[in-house]
Amino acid sequence: MFISDIKRVVEQVSRDKGIDREVLIKALEDALKSAARKKFGSNIDIEVKYNEESGEIEVFQFKEVVENIAEPDLQISLEEAYKLDPESKIGDSLGTKMDASTFGRIAAQSAKQVIIQKMKDAERNAVYSGFIDRKGEIINGIVQRVDRVDIIVNLGHTEGILPEREQVPKEVYRRGDRVRAQILDVLHDSRGPQIILSRTHPNFLVSLFKTEVPEISEGIVSIMAAAREPGIRAKIAVASNDSDIDPVGACVGMKGSRVQNVVQELRGEKIDIVSWHIDPAKFVCNALAPAEISRVIIDEENRLIDVIVPDEFLSIAIGKKGQNVRLASKLTKWHLDVINETKYSQAMQDGYDSLVALPGVSISLADALYSKGFFSAEEISNSSLEDLLQIRGITEEKAINLLKTAKEYLANSDSFDEVSNEILSDNTLSDDDTSKSKESSVSDNQGNLNIDIEKDKGNDEDTFIDAPLTDLEKNSNK
CATH class of the missing domain: 2.40.50.140 (Nucleic acid-binding proteins)
Structure with a gap:
């Protein structure tokens, strides 16, 4: 045989490389078949088998038993067949063992290359199979x-x-x-x-908590959502299947021991652990902790939540460079607008004033509209006739006129704004005026921060829990 001690080679490679023994034997059989066909041609009928007892790979060539030979490589005479098998008859397929040494040096080298490649492929497949699950x-x-x-x-x-x-x-x-x-x-x-x-995926954070918190691995506590800004800060939302177990306390551990182990692994990444809630309003309030929330307004159609906070809690709710509200948006999967109470009150007052300013709208009608959720002339212009007819005392004719009046009012307001902008753009500001303008702009924006997670171009796999965290999906769908 052109390879000595095949059995030893198979056993050693199988053991050292972690490759299935049968896969190696099949590779050797294919290699020798390839070598035989290179030597004798691809049309010959051969069969390669590994002999477990002798530890050799044996090659058999099969030929058809015929009366007169027309193709020597494919046929054998009945006379020669009788010598090998006395029971042979015309039409039988008779196999004869081939001498591997007759394959030649080139064929043997080719077989060796095939063996090496097959072993590499087998090793790669073994690695893939070992890690894919x-x-x-x-x-x-x-x-x-x-x-x-x-x-x-x-x-x-x-x-x-x-x-x-x-x-x-x-x-x-x-x-x-x-x-x-x-x-x-x-x-x-x-x-x-x-x-x-x-090391940046939210699932990595979740997996670390699973190793540190027995209640999670036991299924008592579940991590419902996670969001990270790797290396800086993260938030996880947890829930408990046992009313006697506090999910947040279980994750924090005695004197913070459990969460600190995770923080150390993440090189000091700060981790907020909050309670998950099926009610999005309560969940958002928990996610924005430690900020105090005055009220939330939910727009389910646009998946938007307006969060109103006391003025003194605005910076806490927003966080450094918008970090807190950004993570809360990722955690809850809602778009969040954080507004302080002063600006919210002013916006509501401006909206009410726009209702009163509509021609033909009395204070009593403005109050009725306001109480039904129409807080401004703009909201009326965007509403439907059917919406307005739900208000007591408004006829179809009044509703049509109200819609028309609101649209005309807004159109005139837009025209006034455009003229004002043109006048401002025609005036050249001095350096001092430019500075004052910039300060005014900053002041206008201090009361409101809009976080729209659709405009956040970060990797979605780094934002939300995906397929691998199947327990999160199952719990979220409950």
């Missing part, structure tokens, strides 16, 4: 090298990739450092399997 798990590894901006991590039998986008900002890794990450994805391409790791 582990997506979402936390894994430990050692930094092997830094490839430009990506970090290559030694995972034992294979390597993992920690891409730049999945690295926590400001974290620095050197060769030999231990790293803990989540298996984000397992890709299978021509270069072999690629194990994509992540």
Whole structure:
């Protein structure tokens, strides 16, 4: 045989590389079949079998038993067949064992290359099969090298990739450092399997809490949602299936021991743990903690919530650079407008004044409209005839006139604003005036911060819990 001690090679490679023994044997059989066909032609009928007893791979060539031979490679005479098998008859397919040494050096070398490639493929498939079902798990590894901006991590039998986008900002890794990450994805391409790791995904945060909080792994406490700004701050919403167990307290632990272990793993990332609630208004209030909330106004159609807070809590609700309200939006999956009470009151007063200013609208009618949720002339212009007819005392004729009046009022107001803007744009401001204008603009914006998560161009996988956190989806759908 052109490879000595096949049995030993199979056993050793199977053990060292973690490749199924049958896969290796099949690779060797295919390699020898390829070598035989290179030597004798692709039209020959051969069969390759591994002999368990002898530890060799045997090759048999099959030929048809005929009276007169027309194709020597495919046929054998009845006379020759009798010598091999006395029971042979015309039309039988008779197999004869081939001498592998007759394949030649080139054929043997070709077979060796096929074997090597098959072993590589088998090893890659084994790695892929071993990791594809582990997506979402936390894994430990050692930094092997830094490839430009990506970090290559030694995972034992294979390597993992920690891409730049999945690295926590400001974290620095050197060769030999231990790293803990989540298996984000397992890709299978021509270069072999690629194990994509992540330290920034919200699921990594959730998995860390699962390891630290027994109540989560036991199913008593569930993490319903999570949002992160990796390396800076994160929020998780938790709920309990047992009324006797406080989900927030369970995650915090005695003297904060549990949450601190997670914070240390994330290199100081601050973590807010809030109670989840099925009522979006209450959930948003919890998510914006520690800010005090005066009231919330929900627009389900546009998935928008206006959050009104006392003036002194505006900066707390917004957070540093909008961080608190931004994370709350990601956590609750609602667009949030945070407004202080002063600005909200002024806006409501302006809206009421616009109702009173409509021709033909008395104070009593304005009060009736206001009490039914029509807080401004703009809201009336955007409403339907059917909406207005729901108000007691308003006939169809009055409703039509009211809609017409509101639209004309707004059109005139827009025209006035355009003229005012043209006048302002025609005047050249001095440096002092420019400075005053900028200050006024800042002052106007201090009372309101709009966070629209659809306009936040961050990665959706870094914003919301996805497929891998199946327990979150199940709980959210309850």
